[in-house]
Amino acid sequence: MDTFMLLVFTYGCSTTVINVARAMCYSRLVECLCEKWDELSAGSISLFCKLPGINKCHLDNEEEFQNMVLLAKSMGVQHVEVVVELKGDIGQSSSLGLLRVGVEDEIDALRSFCHHKEKVLLSAPWANGITHVGQRFVGGAQEFRDVLCKYAIQGGFKFTYVKNETTRVTAVCAMREERGCLWAIHCRAQRANDFFYIKRFSDVHTCGTDVRTSKNPRVSSDLVSSTISEIVRDKPLTRPCEVVTILKRDYGLDVSYHVVWLGVEKAKAGIHGDHSLSFDQLRWYSDAVMRYNPGSYVNIDYDASSQQFCRFFVSFAACISGFNACRPLLFLDGTFLKGKYKGQLLAATAKDGNNGLFPVAFAIVDSETTANWSWFLHELGKVVDGKCHITFISDRKSWAFGVIRFTYLFAKNQNVPEVNSFVLSDTPL
Ligand SMILES: [Zn+2]
Incomplete structure (x- = not known):
């Protein structure tokens, strides 16, 4: 069975399938084709095969044919599409089908008048996301679903899940019922490592609907999240409307605002962690620090x-x-946090011998109020050494809120020194 392989030959609108056995050679293959189509002769035809990630691979001699068979086997492909063309027609027409011939001719005609470079979308590599049986997905079902959705979007077809579980996923072309399309894929988790492996893959669409469009039901918030996570990592304050533009311009996708908004939120959570979970882990964090x-x-x-x-x-x-x-110099200032729950970050910063900033303490509070500044300074009094006089530098805001009260708190605390002086700065630090 290891020599089993089907070649699907297309010439004009006609198709034939030939089983390539171990003994099959290139000249015998050409003979078979000439027997099938009378107008073909051994010296007049050119063969191009299509493999995952390779659109047009020449098959002109015995060596190229044998190499193609070996390559297909190494990819785990059991059938290969081969286009038959008459040598005189190469570049003028394609025998993939009448409709496609018309479209390609139009594009070629356009190119002769318009010399603009063809725009390559950033989603182009998605078409190579799924290549062969045995392909591994370290991220399990989640990674496989993500790659599959991107593959379908770029391939321009729709699919439905027959099974969609954490240990196995099976998908078929959405046109299976209507047009009997044979495209299907089955992926399963390996028990030893929980990686996902493609077990069965039939990559031929007999439905003829594989045309890429800017809208696809598989464009979900999860897909948006995985697509733009690097952008959000580089620019944490990326706004959803910017992402809508990026997806349209660079990926050729029309995605609604609310799907993008959710995708951006998920990307932020994936990079910076979930905010509510982070607050919940503060107790663990405190224990770990101590x-x-x-x-x-x-x-x-x-x-x-x-x-x-x-x-x-x-x-x-x-x-x-x-x-x-x-x-003995401390700068006091607060800034607002931009996470889900907002809040303020209060900080006490010193200057080291190289005039660099040296963080001493910081606090997270709900807002910049007198009570919160007082509490922060009270806590600060427990960590700064009381053997020397300290000069505080602060803007008017934190001064007005808490520093005056701080003198009272310091005076009450026996372990810390009296405040030596205050310096007012008009500009925020
Ligand atoms: Zn299909």
């Missing part, structure tokens, strides 16, 4: 009755000890 980074100081402030998060303060051991070697 255990594995001894000398650090972490404080989570939460509402005791509702168990809701309020504020978070952290200063690492290296920051606390490193500040002792810095000038």
Whole structure:
């Protein structure tokens, strides 16, 4: 059975299938074709085969024929499409079908008048996403579905899932019922490693509907997310309307705003993690910092009755000890966070010997209020060394909110020094 392979020959509108056995040679193959189509003769025909990722592979002699058979077998392909052309007709017509001949002629005619470069969409490599039986998908079912959807979008056909589970996925062409299309694929997880492997793949559409369009039902938010994740990684504040334009311009896809919005949210969650999960992991994070980074100081402030998060303060051991070697100077400032839950980041920063910024402590609070600044400075008082006088530099905002109250808190705290001086800065730091 290892020599079993079918060659599907197309000449004009006519098709024939020849089984290539081990003993089949190129000259015998040409004889078969000449017997089938009377107008062909051995010296007048050219053969081009189509393999996954290769659109036009010449078959002009015995060596090329044998190499093609070996290549097809290595790809796990059991049938190969071969186009038969008369040598005099090459470049003028294609025998893929009457309709396609007409379209290609039009394109060629256009090219002779219009010398613009043909635009290559960034989605072009999607057509090579699925190549052969035995192909591996390390990401399991999720990766396979993503690649399959992209392959269908670029190939211009629709498919339906017959089975869609975490351990096996089977899909057939959407035209299977209507036109009996034989395109089908079956992929299954390997128990040993949970990777997905293609087990069966029939890549021939007999339905004739493989025309790429800008709209395809398989363009989902998951697909948008995987497509634009690198863009979101480079530019975290990417807006959905920008992505709509990118998908249209670079990928030739019309995607609705709400699908893109969800895709961008999923991409952000994939890169930066889920926000609610991150807040939920703060307790674990605090324990981990205190255990594995001894000398650090972490404080989570939460509402005791509702168990809701309020504020978070952290200063690492290296920051606390490193500040002792810095000038006794602390910059105080706050900035807003752009995540799902917004909030403010308050920070105390020093300057090191190279005039570089040296972070000492930071906190996450809901907003820049007197209470939150006071709390932050109170916590800061627990980590800064009290043996020297400290000069604070701050903009008017944090000054007005909390620094005056800070003097009161410092005075009450026996472990920290009295505040030596305040410096006002009009411009935000
Ligand atoms: Zn089909």
